[in-house]
Amino acid sequence: MAVTQRALATHLGLTVGTVSRALNGYPDISEATQARVREAADRLGYRANQNARRLSIGTPETVCYLMPRQTGAHVPPFVAELLAGLSDTLAERNWDLLVAQVGVSEDDVDTLAKLIRSDRIAGVVLSRPLKHDPRIALLMELNCPFVVHGRTAASDAYAWFDVDGHDAFAAAVTHLATLGHRRIAMISAPLENEFAQQRLDGFRHGVRVNALETRADYVQQAEFSDAGGQAASEMLLDLPVPPTAFVCASDEMALGALAAIRARGLVPGRDVSVIGYDGVHFGVHANPPLTTMAQPQAGAGRRLGDMLLSVIDGADPRTQQELQRAHLVRRKTDGPPPKSVAMTDVSVREETT
């Protein structure tokens, strides 16, 4: 349908080979001819058929983003921004961005295998890996360049970009400890997700270095949603000795926690402190505005794109690893623990206001 190279060639009285080399700036085509060809090309609106071109040059010039697919859950909020960044970097090279929903089911992994073997894509970006992610195993086995948005248990071998959840949660706990909290709980996401494990580990680290109370029931596993956060909060508030502060695996879960706290007639930030994680824009409108560990997800897409292109260009994936830090955004849900807190068999010394 589009104007083809042959058409352009006959129109100019040249052969296709000559036209091709002219357009690609080969030095064995005279400047005059090159100019003439170029002029005619964009006068007729000629564009090389990409399927033909890529078949010929032997690379698909395309990268695929694997959209996380949790059954039932909605698409994570960072996906859109990430795609925007990715598409920007790729566009600079005139590469294409493909998106595919590929979960971790056997069918999905099989689909991914077919995708890779069909020479459609030169590399893959993968978000939210599981601890032992079959997709990563496949990518390595098939020798397909990729970069992981997040990390897994053994992430030394490949390229990744991540925000340090361990550090962030340790910092959140320390912040609360500094405010005077001694009984801090964690509302955790399902641990099959590596990021959830990291955040939980960071929490535990923070509890240890601050010598806080550690009780098994101060760690609640919950669904990765606001409903999950709400349910977990209710469990925590029902404890005989409830914690005075919650740290949550995500802002969404933290919002659920706020709802549970308000439902008890308590006010978040005064009676119970809550710290979320993500830094979603929306947190500022929560009731009250949500204190959170914000991740710098502005440039994530661009960085991931750059790293993947480097790997495709032959860079050692182990040189393409980048860990960014989250930072505390204080709003209104963190504060010192209430004075009137019920004392129990455990001796608690309040050290701050």
Added chain:
Amino acid sequence: MAVTQRALATHLGLTVGTVSRALNGYPDISEATQARVREAADRLGYRANQNARRLSIGTPETVCYLMPRQTGAHVPPFVAELLAGLSDTLAERNWDLLVAQVGVSEDDVDTLAKLIRSDRIAGVVLSRPLKHDPRIALLMELNCPFVVHGRTAASDAYAWFDVDGHDAFAAAVTHLATLGHRRIAMISAPLENEFAQQRLDGFRHGVRVNALETRADYVQQAEFSDAGGQAASEMLLDLPVPPTAFVCASDEMALGALAAIRARGLVPGRDVSVIGYDGVHFGVHANPPLTTMAQPQAGAGRRLGDMLLSVIDGADPRTQQELQRAHLVRRKTDGPPPKSVAMTDVSVREETT
């Protein structure tokens, strides 16, 4: 790199033509041979090179989603869900989904032209069209199949999927009028966006049929963001005779409105009513929970995909038009106007609680 058809053929002692027809189920290849080829194919992990295959069959089997690019603004929240739905429908046909950020600048439109002419894509899905959208003009000129997510001024000629903003805003106004409001304001998004115009028209329609006060300064144009909503609200609250209710072009703007109202020491839903638009999940966590006109965006991606495929298959685009309705989700920001409202020259009769 991947195992090629020729390799498979020589491995089997057949020719490439035979292998190709065997895999594609041609009746002139014996069942026995077909089985043998298929078995060998997936034992060796053979997958047809898609560039070659598509070059040969003459269709790119790929659809492109044009991600809205507003400079400065973030990616709209519906994009991720929409992509998920789109990719689902396309996957059923083994088609690919490309995403590109293409705004309305001259450069971007030029990029789109190149994209289409390069035979990379068989169709386009386009979100958030402007009133006079150069991208749509281009798509029609180049005869490229497309479906618009939203509508434009003259949308009779092509395929689209939209939620009836006009109806929604008229309904929102009527709802407020029924609650007793007579002075209702609209916080509008920039009118170069067709959706903003529709919503404003719907608002005006609602004002008319309910015979409400109409004042020019009850329509505030603002940036399409929470900050914009907040600024517009402050203007409205500063009016000598401020409105008792706001309808907002988006939930995000409505959240800004809530912030402005609370900052005045007023409580949304009691002193001033606010109705948003979109139905973002987050609204339930707003302060107080946001009443909104929710769009049914669950299946939007799938519907858009289906419609586009129909058009590509030759259906008349004008038969592929679908208008869905938004519905009111009452939460806590709507209520009757305050009794103590300052009466002015206009006689106001309160008819409800």
Added chain:
DNA sequence: TTGATCACCGAAACCGGTTTCGGTTAGCGT
């Protein structure tokens, strides 16, 4: 004037598939 050199372009192979066309073989009836 002639032979060598260089600039420039045409011809053709190739990328990896699909599809048309034609030829071989087997099976069948007579």
Added chain:
DNA sequence: ACGCTAACCGAAACCGGTTTCGGTGATCAA
């Protein structure tokens, strides 16, 4: 035994580009 048909597969053209290789004409020095 012979011809006919159907079943089955090989050969080759084609999709639209890229790239190698070789040939022509002009230019230059001797």
